[in-house]
Amino acid sequence: MDNSEEPRSLKEVFADAEAKRLSLEKNYDTTTQSYLDTVSSAVQGYKDCLRFIDNLSIFSPNETLEDIATTDLPYLLINFYLAELIQKLPLSSPTPSDRQTILTSARESYERYLHIIDSYELLLPPYKKLLESYHESPTTFSTVSSSSDPGARRNAKMANFKAEKDLRSRLEFLRSQPEYANFDDPSAPGRSGADEEAVRDVYLASINYSVHMTFQSLESINRELEVLAMAPQPLMPFSPPPNTSHDPRDRERERENEAARLDMPLRRLQSTLGGPILSKEGKPLQPFTLVGNRQDIAKGVFRPGHNLPTMSIDEYLEEERRRGGIIEGGGEASWHRPEPDEDDIEKADAETMKARAWDEFVEANPKGSGNTLNRG
Secondary structure (H helix, E strand, O other): OOHHHOOOOHHHHHHHHHHHHHHHHOOOOOOOHHHHHHHHHHHHHHHHHHHHHHHHOOOOOOOOHHHOOHHHHHHHHHHHHHHHHHOOOOOOOOOHHHHHHHHHHHHHHHHHHHHHHHHOOOOOHHHHHHHHHHHHOHHHOOOOOOOOOHHHHHHHHHHHHHHHHHHHHHHHHHHOOOOOHHHHOOOOOOOOOOOHHHHHHHHHHHHHHHHHHHHHHHHHHHHHHHHHHHOOOOOOOOOOOOOOOOOHHHHHHHHHHHHHHHHHHHHHHHHHHOOOOEOOOOOEOOOOOOOOOHHHHHHOOOOOOOOOOOOOHHHHHHHHHHHOOOOOOOHHHHHOOOOOOOOOHHHHHHHHHHHHHHHHHHHHOOOOOOOOOOOO
16 A cells, blocks of 8 residues: 555644645745645644544643643644644635635634633633623623723734734743754654653643734624625626636737626626716706726836827828928928910910009009108
């Protein structure tokens, strides 16, 4: 039988899930498919660990903290790790309801974690009060006082930040001690030279830190759920994307269809006022905005800031000439007169009569005869 088909122990499944979770902390590219696959695989691994724990009855309500073996203490953190990873799961569709489902599932894991930690009396006094406050109103829970005084709220936030910093510093200090040795990973092959009490201190410090982060996350989940509750519902149901095609023409058609779907909510929004926009006579009946489609807007994104020419100089001059904006003649062109046609008697007589009339006008009106104001 193949080794991959052999059943694995709880330690092996937990170690594999831990390794994937720790790899996600060093990976900042959260949009890649490998990242999303690792998140899903780690979530499934922690769920398998919970099934192992239930079947083996590792934790019992009749036990106390001293009854739990040191190697079993990390298993108390599984629900906390599971809640943290559930919030990173990819959405099946970009709708508020899907995100609400994920947040609700994460909150349930946080609640299970607080329940088991409280059953072993591991909660410090400040966090016991927070747990009581959470049980009173889970959906409106907040670690910060609801006082309207901004100074009090600021001081509460600063106290939360200081507590988180102190818990994290203590945890890092304990992990750096040589007594901790090989117990950092429960699946480590050897643990010689390690102090079991030091190891338990590290695990208990990790639990205290995770409890603090749990209440912070519960508050954050409530705030996000409030925002999602006010988000508008999608105007059209989500449909999964079609199968990917290697034909560029198919991809171009898909982009055009997507742009048309994205433009549709605007048109539907404009029609929510009811009735037609224009009357039969063309009179506006309600306010409206003239907009282009999404493709026209996209084409104008990376254009120069100045207006580009829409026609050449020759086209512009031709258009101006057609509109009568260009006066032709005058200048040197006025001296170039065509030679008279001697055979055209009527035109020659007209020119002769015009010249004779001009001569008679000059004789009847000598130069300066019209200026009579300055004569003595």
